[in-house]
Amino acid sequence: MSAPAAASVGGATAPDPAAAVDMSVRLTAPAGTVDLAAGVLTASGCAAAGRELDPYLDLTTLGGVVTKTIMRGARSGRPTPRMAETPSGMLNSIGLQGPGIAHFLAHDLPWVAERGARAVVSVAGEDVEEFVDIARTLRAATSDDGPLGRPGTDGGVLAAVEVNISCPNVANRGLVFACDPGSAAEVVAAVRAATDPRVPVLAKLSPDVTDIVAIARSVLAAGADGLVMVNTLLGVAIDVDRGAPVLSRVTGGLSGPAIRPVAVRCVWQVTAAMRAGLLPTVPVVGVGGVRTGRDAAELVLAGASAVQVGTVTFGDPGAPARVRDELAAVVRHHGLGSLAGLVGRAHDAVRDGGHP
Amino acid sequence: MSAPAGVLPAARPAQVTAPVVVADRLGGYAHLVIADPVLAQALPGQFVAVAVGDRQSSMLLRRAFSVHRADPAAGTLEVVVAAHGAGTAWIAGRRAGDELDVVGPLGTRFVLPPAGGRVVLVGGGYGSAPFAWTAQAAVAAGVRVDAVVGAGDADRLCDVDGVRAVVGAAGGQVLVTTDDGSAGEPGRVTDALARLLEEPVPTTVAACGPMAMLAAVARTAAAAQERTGAPVDVQVAVEEAMACGIGICMTCVLPVRGADGATRMVRACTDGPVIDAAAVRWDCVGAHGASVPADAVGAPEGGAA
Numbered sequence: 001m002s003a004p005a006a007a008s009v010g011g012a013t014a015p016d017p018a019a020a021v022d023m024s025v026r027l028t029a030p031a032g033t034v035d036l037a038a039g040v041l042t043a044s045g046c047a048a049a050g051r052e053l054d055p056y057l058d059l060t061t062l063g064g065v066v067t068k069t070i071m072r073g074a075r076s077g078r079p080t081p082r083m084a085e086t087p088s089g090m091l092n093s094i095g096l097q098g099p100g101i102a103h104f105l106a107h108d109l110p111w112v113a114e115r116g117a118r119a120v121v122s123v124a125g126e127d128v129e130e131f132v133d134i135a136r137t138l139r140a141a142t143s144d145d146g147p148l149g150r151p152g153t154d155g156g157v158l159a160a161v162e163v164n165i166s167c168p169n170v171a172n173r174g175l176v177f178a179c180d181p182g183s184a185a186e187v188v189a190a191v192r193a194a195t196d197p198r199v200p201v202l203a204k205l206s207p208d209v210t211d212i213v214a215i216a217r218s219v220l221a222a223g224a225d226g227l228v229m230v231n232t233l234l235g236v237a238i239d240v241d242r243g244a245p246v247l248s249r250v251t252g253g254l255s256g257p258a259i260r261p262v263a264v265r266c267v268w269q270v271t272a273a274m275r276a277g278l279l280p281t282v283p284v285v286g287v288g289g290v291r292t293g294r295d296a297a298e299l300v301l302a303g304a305s306a307v308q309v310g311t312v313t314f315g316d317p318g319a320p321a322r323v324r325d326e327l328a329a330v331v332r333h334h335g336l337g338s339l340a341g342l343v344g345r346a347h348d349a350v351r352d353g354g355h356p
Numbered sequence: 357m358s359a360p361a362g363v364l365p366a367a368r369p370a371q372v373t374a375p376v377v378v379a380d381r382l383g384g385y386a387h388l389v390i391a392d393p394v395l396a397q398a399l400p401g402q403f404v405a406v407a408v409g410d411r412q413s414s415m416l417l418r419r420a421f422s423v424h425r426a427d428p429a430a431g432t433l434e435v436v437v438a439a440h441g442a443g444t445a446w447i448a449g450r451r452a453g454d455e456l457d458v459v460g461p462l463g464t465r466f467v468l469p470p471a472g473g474r475v476v477l478v479g480g481g482y483g484s485a486p487f488a489w490t491a492q493a494a495v496a497a498g499v500r501v502d503a504v505v506g507a508g509d510a511d512r513l514c515d516v517d518g519v520r521a522v523v524g525a526a527g528g529q530v531l532v533t534t535d536d537g538s539a540g541e542p543g544r545v546t547d548a549l550a551r552l553l554e555e556p557v558p559t560t561v562a563a564c565g566p567m568a569m570l571a572a573v574a575r576t577a578a579a580a581q582e583r584t585g586a587p588v589d590v591q592v593a594v595e596e597a598m599a600c601g602i603g604i605c606m607t608c609v610l611p612v613r614g615a616d617g618a619t620r621m622v623r624a625c626t627d628g629p630v631i632d633a634a635a636v637r638w639d640c641v642g643a644h645g646a647s648v649p650a651d652a653v654g655a656p657e658g659g660a661a
Binding site for chain 1 (some may be wrong): 368369370371389407409414415416417418443457460561596597599600602603605606607609610620621626635644645646648652653654655656
């Protein structure tokens with residue numbers, strides 16, 4: 001018994017989800033393809049491992065649950081305050097709190113499988129070895145004859161692996177992997193090698209870089225099957241009354257509608273480079289500030305094949321399903337029968353002189 | 357109505373758009389009555405998370421309120437709102453006929469002792485909002501009730517009359533304290549609580565208020581137990597900043613000892629808000645947030661795995 005999707009909020013009219021639009025999206029791996037039911041997913045760190053959202057939407061109608069980033073061992077995370085509300089967004093500084101991969105595989109992933117939903121498992125490590133260790137453990141736990149079905153196929157819960165490279169590389173002076181083309185490529189290549197070849201490996205990129213196309217180029221050369229753009233931007237909020245930073249660790253990741261233009265820009269730049277033949281063409285998953293179907297459509301029109309709904313879910317737990325329905329309505333509005341038809345059309349408009 | 361703390365309540369939470377049917381004042385606070393059959397299933401100690409503004413609002417995060425009262429027969433839920441910032445001010449400004457986007461009922465509830473037992477309710481500021489209702493449930497269950505209602509000053513006392521009406525009618529004591537002496541007796545809720553705990557009978561204390569007050573209540577109860585030898589079980593409804601209220605954001609955590617003895621940073625929204633005070637690591641809870649105990653599971657310092 002799930003709550004009806006697309007709860008109308010603030011008087012907005014829910015679109016008719018019954019009208020047939022093909023919202024599916026295909027990801028490609030070295031030894032197979034993965035078809036997701038819809039090109040709308042949750043975003044890492046904004047859905048736990050799915051269970052907590054179950055009362056508010058039907059997870060099986062999404063492209064997948066993108067899990068909170070999993071690391072090798074249990075992590076306590078950072079002190080509180082971990083959160084600050086900012087204009088049209090928020091800062092978070094959780095510190096990748098989690099129970100570790102063993103607990104995740106014993107308790108969380110089986111629940112997603114039993115619910116009939118798909119999971120995109122987000123992984124991270126403090127060094128390349130930890131990334132590899134997690135990828136291997138995940139692969140061993142999702143074998144063909146195991147209880148979780150055949151990975152990367154219709155029967156398996158594991159739809160893809162998302163590589164969270166926006167964390168410090170302990171082996172390289174604490175520099176964030178995503179900000180260094182060499183480190184980013186090394187991690188992605190190692191995870192790709194350790195992962196079942198039927199399972200796509202997606203690299204999640206940070207917008208806090210000088211040239212995101214250069215980072216995209218390096219992770220694609222390392223074997224990434226797709227890109228997820230973008231992670232949060234680093235920010236600081238100060239409590240003026242106290243005269244001190246709000247967050248316990250001063251800096252936090254900025255997310256929410258405030259960053260949407262940055263996400264659209266990053267997707268635009270990278271997909272423009274793909275269309276120009278400067279990068280191999282792979283699916284891009286757009287994430288950053290999606291609140292409505294129209295927001296999601298901006299990312300899709302800019303070149304994203306799928307989108308993730310993150311921060312807005314905190315305030316509107318039914319949001320991912322609502323966004324899917326609203327995005328379907330935008331596809332219909334454009335006279336199209338499939339989400340795939342909408343991908344990158346804004347580039348065509350520019351090419352054809354169709355912008356102001 | 358007894359389930360071990362930490363067990364999800366029977367009522368499955370929902371996200372609803374519900375009308376405000378009454379908007380008035382309760383002392384210095386706004387008081388809203390919201391009509392919705394799912395929200396009306398809430399139990400004492402639980403909370404709801406209310407959205408601010410409409411879909412264009414720049415304030416994305418919900419505001420959490422402990423439930424003042426819920427009436428499944430009438431199909432209503434009531435909250436008491438203190439206007440702290442722009443978001444709570446917007447909610448406090450709703451009028452009858454306005455609609456609110458509410459998620460609930462959420463979190464754990466107070467677990468009352470069995471019939472014949474004793475409960476002492478301790479509320480600080482708007483933390484006493486749930487206690488007239490909690491007292492009603494206790495009286496109906498054959499539990500003896502006393503209460504302490506306190507605040508910084510008279511203006512910030514919440515629902516003293518409501519608590520008095522229920523507890524007083526059942527023959528219990530209601531002690532009122534203010535830090536500045538502007539109402540009731542001057543002093544802290546813990547001064548009054550210590551007197552109520554002089555009687556050597558097993559007692560459950562249910563407390564709601566600022567974290568520093570909850571820590572002091574836990575200390576006071578432990579000292580009383582030491583003095584009289586009668587067990588005092590303290591349940592605190594913690595107040596933590598929350599982004600979502602439903603367990604997905606990991607911002608409202610605090611250090612709590614589990615049944616296995618290991619300390620973890622647990623979510624106030626799902627493992628709480630009502631938590632066994634004896635399990636909370638008060639040594640690591642401060643005025644502006646909680647630190648991670650060095651021996652916590654997965655602590656950077658290398659706690660137990």
